[in-house]
Amino acid sequence: MAEADRITIEGGFAGFSLMIEAGRGVADAALAMLKGLAPAVSGDVVCLAGPGKNGGDALVAAEFLRRAGWPVVVRQLGDPLSSGGDVAEAFRFYRGRSEPITSDLPQRVTLFIDGLFGAGLSRPIQGELAEIVEAVNKSSARILAIDLPSGICGRTGAVLGTAVKADRTVTFFRGKPGHLLDPGRSHCGVLDIVQIGIEDTVLQTIRPTCFRNGPALWNDVRRRPQASGHKYDRGHAVVFSGPAARTGAARLSASAALRAGAGLVTMFSPPSALLVNASHLTAIMLKRCEGAEDLFEHLKDDRLNAFVLGPGFGVGKAARQYAELVLGAGRLLVLDADGLTSFADDPNRLFAASRNGDREPRPRLVLTPHMGEFARLFPDLAEDTTLSKLEKTKHASERSGAIVVLKGADTVIASPDGRAAINDTGTPWLATAGTGDVLTGILAAQLAQRTPAFEAACMSVWMHSRAAELFGPGLIAEDLPGQLPTVLTELERLAT
Numbered sequence: 117m118a119e120a121d122r123i124t125i126e127g128g129f130a131g132f133s134l135m136i137e138a139g140r141g142v143a144d145a146a147l148a149m150l151k152g153l154a155p156a157v158s159g160d161v162v163c164l165a166g167p168g169k170n171g172g173d174a175l176v177a178a179e180f181l182r183r184a185g186w187p188v189v190v191r192q193l194g195d196p197l198s199s200g201g202d203v204a205e206a207f208r209f210y211r212g213r214s215e216p217i218t219s220d221l222p223q224r225v226t227l228f229i230d231g232l233f234g235a236g237l238s239r240p241i242q243g244e245l246a247e248i249v250e251a252v253n254k255s256s257a258r259i260l261a262i263d264l265p266s267g268i269c270g271r272t273g274a275v276l277g278t279a280v281k282a283d284r285t286v287t288f289f290r291g292k293p294g295h296l297l298d299p300g301r302s303h304c305g306v307l308d309i310v311q312i313g314i315e316d317t318v319l320q321t322i323r324p325t326c327f328r329n330g331p332a333l334w335n336d337v338r339r340r341p342q343a344s345g346h347k348y349d350r351g352h353a354v355v356f357s358g359p360a361a362r363t364g365a366a367r368l369s370a371s372a373a374l375r376a377g378a379g380l381v382t383m384f385s386p387p388s389a390l391l392v393n394a395s396h397l398t399a400i401m402l403k404r405c406e407g408a409e410d411l412f413e414h415l416k417d418d419r420l421n422a423f424v425l426g427p428g429f430g431v432g433k434a435a436r437q438y439a440e441l442v443l444g445a446g447r448l449l450v451l452d453a454d455g456l457t458s459f460a461d462d463p464n465r466l467f468a469a470s471r472n473g474d475r476e477p478r479p480r481l482v483l484t485p486h487m488g489e490f491a492r493l494f495p496d497l498a499e500d501t502t503l504s505k506l507e508k509t510k511h512a513s514e515r516s517g518a519i520v521v522l523k524g525a526d527t528v529i530a531s532p533d534g535r536a537a538i539n540d541t542g543t544p545w546l547a548t549a550g551t552g553d554v555l556t557g558i559l560a561a562q563l564a565q566r567t568p569a570f571e572a573a574c575m576s577v578w579m580h581s582r583a584a585e586l587f588g589p590g591l592i593a594e595d596l597p598g599q600l601p602t603v604l605t606e607l608e609r610l611a612t
């Protein structure tokens with residue numbers, strides 16, 4: 117954002133014009149929150165203005181709200197005139213009341229506008245400032261944050277000291293990782309991104325590598341059935357089943373793979389589980405697979421192109437051998453759950469198999485850990501409190517040569533080439549047993565259809581979340597595959 121600012125100002129756009137547009141965007145969002153209320157009988161709109169440009173934005177917004185007839189009070193931290201530049205200009209632009217900030221906040225407040233700190237937060241909020249933030253959070257008034265809720269780190273989403281819990285956050289030009297990564301995400305409330313005169317062309321110079329996940333990122337490379345296509349054109353996905361008492365997870369994955377567009381799906385089952393699998397499967401095929409030799413034979417059919425290993429499989433030697441055989445045969449692999457845990461004692465062995473002597477420049481392995489599984493493969497990264505979830509995932513991807521999907525409410529997807537995406541869609545109803553298994557199947561279907569692995573992973577995470585949103589409350593894992601046709605229909609509509 118600093119670079120976007122710099123290029124824009126260098127191009128002849130005055131810094132204060134950006135601040136005017138930012139303040140106007142904040143005032144518009146405030147007016148939307150105040151809609152239906154009458155200024156004459158409402159409490160004050162209290163603008164908390166910090167010492168930097170975030171405070172400058174607050175002062176500009178205060179002036180627009182004052183002109184719109186609202187009773188505005190500014191509580192100022194520091195001396196804006198001594199800050200100079202755009203902040204001093206904003207202070208002169210504001211024609212209303214201003215007092216130094218203390219923890220003794222006005223009593224009748226309709227709306228707080230939080231312009232204490234934004235991108236310039238440089239240390240934890242402490243002392244009286246922390247008391248002020250807590251008093252704001254406790255008040256029954258609504259809270260609108262400028263750029264970032266004060267106390268949230270824009271790079272990591274972490275709370276530094278304490279942080280404002282906003283109902284709404286207005287940011288400018290593009291979002292920051294801290295808007296999408298927890299706990300920042302939940303402190304933002306509804307996120308509005310407003311345009312303030314920075315041209316999209318600055319992105320050609322900045323070349324961002326981190327994205328908010330969504331169809332714009334991948335819908336044009338999404339593979340779809342061709343008019344004269346054959347089922348083998350859509351790939352043949354394979355899911356490894358666990359033993360007789362643990363077959364459900366693999367079936368969830370397999371049915372999601374079929375629904376998500378794989379042309380064929382086969383379950384490879386140990387002999388003990390053949391009967392129980394057979395009694396549940398129809399369109400999904402079933403093959404006996406007992407040990408490395410069997411798998412080696414099966415891999416001679418090179419139409420089998422994308423594999424899922426892990427859900428319900430069991431931890432141990434078999435998982436390690438199978439993963440190495442599949443990768444060694446040049447196939448695509450989604451490794452999840454027990455498949456990941458099986459490499460906990462020797463993650464480098466997995467990373468070596470992933471790189472396969474670096475013969476293939478494109479990643480063929482996708483790891484889908486939740487934070488617990490991630491910590492088993494990347495303990496140092498998991499422990500490092502200086503790294504954001506985004507940075508942890510990026511480092512893990514670089515180290516392993518695999519696409520890494522670090523799951524959670526704020527799933528992060530990273531590629532060894534440096535690209536990353538943060539997913540902020542979905543619902544908390546996804547936190548239920550088996551939904552991760554469904555994700556592996558959706559992913560295998562995209563890989564089977566030969567979508568590049570990073571885009572395949574981003575797309576699958578988004579489709580999985582969208583399926584949950586469409587189903588709504590009461591979701592269980594079995595419900596997700598049934599929503600995929602609607603998700604695919606929506607994506608078709610977006611593509612045309």
Ligand SMILES: NC(=O)C1=CN([C@@H]2O[C@H](COP(=O)(O)OP(=O)(O)OC[C@H]3O[C@@H](n4cnc5c(N)ncnc54)[C@H](OP(=O)(O)O)[C@@H]3O)[C@@H](O)[C@H]2O)[C@@H](O)CC1
Binds near residue numbers: 168172233
């Ligand atoms: N990018 C864009 O396109 C545009 C950006 N704009 C706006 O600019 C904002 C960034 O402005 P900014 O760089 O002046 O930083 P900001 O967040 O106001 O804070 C810096 C001040 O806070 C202080 N301080 C920090 N932490 C502290 C703590 N814990 N406790 C106490 N003090 C602390 C810090 O002190 P220092 O670290 O220097 O000692 C410094 O004085 C951005 O968020 C957006 O709103 C728009 O105007 C339009 C275009």
Ligand SMILES: Nc1ncnc2c1ncn2[C@@H]1O[C@H](COP(=O)(O)OP(=O)(O)O)[C@@H](O)[C@H]1O
Binds near residue numbers: 542
């Ligand atoms: N609070 C949440 N909001 C949105 N998605 C969530 C939330 N909690 C979990 N998820 C998603 O649900 C899935 C859970 O996967 P996982 O933990 O592997 O469960 P399981 O092993 O039972 O299948 C992941 O895709 C994760 O991103």
Ligand SMILES: [K+]
Binds near residue numbers: 170
């Ligand atoms: K703020």
